[in-house]
Amino acid sequence: MVFSKTCEYGIRAVIFIAQKSENGAKIGIKEIAAGIDSPVHFIAKILQDLSKRGLVQSTKGPNGGFYIDKVAQKRTLADVVRAIDGENIFIGCGLGLKNCSETKPCPLHSEFKLIRSEIQKTLSSATIGDFNESLNLGLSFIKER
Amino acid sequence: MVFSKTCEYGIRAVIFIAQKSENGAKIGIKEIAAGIDSPVHFIAKILQDLSKRGLVQSTKGPNGGFYIDKVAQKRTLADVVRAIDGENIFIGCGLGLKNCSETKPCPLHSEFKLIRSEIQKTLSSATIGDFNESLNLGLSFIKER
DNA sequence: TTAAATAAAGATTTAAAACTCTTTTATTTG
């Protein structure tokens, strides 16, 4: 809905890695793909990108994989979304006008502002570190079966 | 962001027709396309679909065009969105899980529920009739220039 | 009753998103 499929996978992968890498463990790409139920190479691409931006970390070679360092733990899901889908969801007009503005508002401008700020609040108050396993306790799910 | 481009055009077209057809006038497809700044044939397709579903009305021939009857005036933007983009925005999981449910919630389930209900509230409380010109008074815009 | 106007329908093209496959590079370990 709100996010591209790429972005949904990205968020789920980040959450998955955060859950699993709590104690410094590294998670291989295949395990991640299985864990969030996504195509292996597709999520690999996404993580490469997030890795360049420092939102996840990775090392190659045996026992390599993805993890999340102290710094990245403090980043938020808003950063992840911004990295993948860009700013539009945070600032774009709901009716697709090029510029959302107070001076030339669309008929739903004030309503969309509320919606966007709700989205913004949700995503920017959720740090990546919030999703580690000990906080999660198996109460939530990032794949179906 | 939240809607497909098709849906954005659709909403804008419906609002435009509602604004212009207040006194029973009919609006031609070219005028609509110009008025909302969209490709003529593309919005034509969208309106054909909305027309079949009774969300707008149309007549062919000279002086023909699109308009909105009494019944359609009472329909809401939620109906328009549902017709074009389907239900997903109202019920779908923000992280793309097949089924959003309380029993198997994603990590952001309760937050997404708030977002969705905000969207739902906005769209279902805006009737098509709300957008006629006399209410609008040139205070809002559905195209840039 | 014919010509013009207009939407409807259908077919096609283009562009973007989603997904896959292959090769390369870095790292570890024996």
Added chain:
DNA sequence: CAAATAAAAGAGTTTTAAATCTTTATTTAA
């Protein structure tokens, strides 16, 4: 150092969304 492992990079394919073009059907009015 060689072999194995794992991510990075790049190229390619498929699918879906967006946009365009052409033809047909309906309505009006001269």
